[in-house]
Amino acid sequence: MEGREEDVRVGANKFSERQPIGTAAQSQDKDYKEPPPAPLFEAGELTSWSFYRAGIAEFVATFLFLYVTILTVMGVSQSSSRCSTVGIQGIAWAFGGMIFALVYCTAGISGHSIIPSTQNLLQNLILNGISLTRSRLAAGGHINPAVTFGLFLARKLSLTRALFYMVMQCLGAISGAGVVKGFQKSVYENNGGGANVVNAGYTKGDGLGAEIVGTFILVYTVFSATDAKRNARDSHVPLLAPLPIGFAVFLVHLATIPITGTGINPARSLGAAIIYNKKHAWDDQWIFWLGPFIGAALAAIYHQVVIRAIPFKSRH
Template structure:
């Protein structure tokens, strides 16, 4: 929203009631000397451990329940989707003020493309998330050892009857929905415009993960998070999981890039603003 203010000396000018943070530097070596940076890495690591532990144990528990009893018993696919979406809601709420609550390399990649984080932070977050995912799935295997291998270890694989192309498209669309929601829920302009509406940013993000899981669990188990797929593939270490693994990196990164472009350059009119700034520069 723009307010027109008139002053006796300066005439009319536009004053924004929100402020976009300046773009993050591409390389910010000073971050490596700050404790807050390492605290953020620890937060991303621990959050991803918890996320994968809860998610994978829920998947394995669901599969063991339908194998031993009536398929209508247990949490069902709806419960699996709630486990992933609910944990993202909780963990983003807990870590947003420390690390930004990414818990997903695709989210980090999208924010990096939008110049919200530096390259150093993006790479280090990705490493912390992947390591956390491996540890989280390792914990799940330890607690569900008798069922872990029998029920697929929570690994993402393209389901029978679906092609790699369909799975790739599902990952692109699903990650677009998630990352677009992240941008929209954390947009400072939206917060200023809708300040009268109490919106808790982690809630729509968690719901986005929930509904995407409902749509794509039957296709490939739902990745939309390369760290989640990587951790499960490392611990499960199955040929099928590794053969399909590229889908769960390429798809989410493409989806995140499209979401970043759409939000920054279409909805926020970044391209038009840049063109207007160029045109307003005086010629030499």
Template structure:
């Protein structure tokens, strides 16, 4: 029984690993493609990569939701762990798999293009301070986590309905993908829109020395601290609305809540 459980958890982690490979390859690839089309390493139209990132997260969530819950983002995983919707062991496995997958995805993309034209898509606009960038990344991630908790997390019910201890609701990937797209439309021209440490690390690790020595490289911390800070605040917003964020808790205040599935 224990071995079967281990195999199930390994499959879930593998699903997160593979999803992050695809997510970074095609998401960051849309930025590289836009840069290549304009032959310009400057800002690119956010609509291009907003659609790519939004659609990518949607189709991947539909694809692996029943295996892992389709977090595809360490910030989402951490938010579910701190709200006790996910065990710490599972969270550690997921985050390691997500970051590893992101690095592999970024590496595959880096191999496919001329290294001088590689562009992670991550970078602070000239008029955005690191503090402003931190808050933008925080807000973009907070929107995502708020949507995830409201459309995809069971509150007040035990997570017992699939092999990963979690499942994706039938239509949850659609609003989640839209939240990712909206964040990219807004944050893209300002910070490049990280809102996902696996996506950021996976893409920027392949950037050259000039990027790391520049403003964006020096402010790299905002792309990690901002999303993870939102991971801690997001569940509090949900708790303020419904009175609980944890499985097995009492219902949501005085209102009877609609059914929700766990991510």
């Protein structure tokens, strides 16, 4: 029996766990280096084609997002029977599924980037290697001013790029909703145009709270799914990042469609309101800007200060 116990001990030592899991994995630094914070203003971005290419990608992605999702909402709204349409669950899948697909397509295009000098670029490549590249690529495909705002607060992109993204996202949303109205104007106008409003039976405070919590869930998921340290430790994370983000959007929609129709995206709410352009669509518009921005700010603070504790790390 003693020999067998010895064999077990030797075997356990010989074939140790190759990849730590759980809290043990947290201590594995590997080749990770914390990416430097993005500058508040980077003049070099304004003369870079990649800067404008990223903005175009945000425009197109938000355009496609509004086009598919608003069409889905219209299909459900105009039906006299819920059994003949995809229903609320289908709407939630349309929003979550489109985010999954569009983040997957654009994450590497509209990812933030700092334009360094040749010397700094060489230094970054030598010191940070692949992990730094992954951290940048994983931060693209925002398709949402609240996500952009949260990443800006965490210094993941410059103010210049953040404002440019927000403008392009709003223009894309307006265009997407406009195309839907152009296809079926009467259906669009008779069924609310997909505009976000606080539904009957709920107060303005209920709507604001739903938007804050819903956006917190989304932006917190974005931070977790694109965390640079996780990317360095687990090579599969960047490939899987769009999945939890899309799934978070899906779940939030299931929970809050009955309350506000689910905004959690100021561009989506603004685009539908502008094209629909009825008074009640504007009455609650402030909720769909204030709520998402508060939720995004809270998620950024929670992830950076509590989860990552970055502000409290010693600098060497």
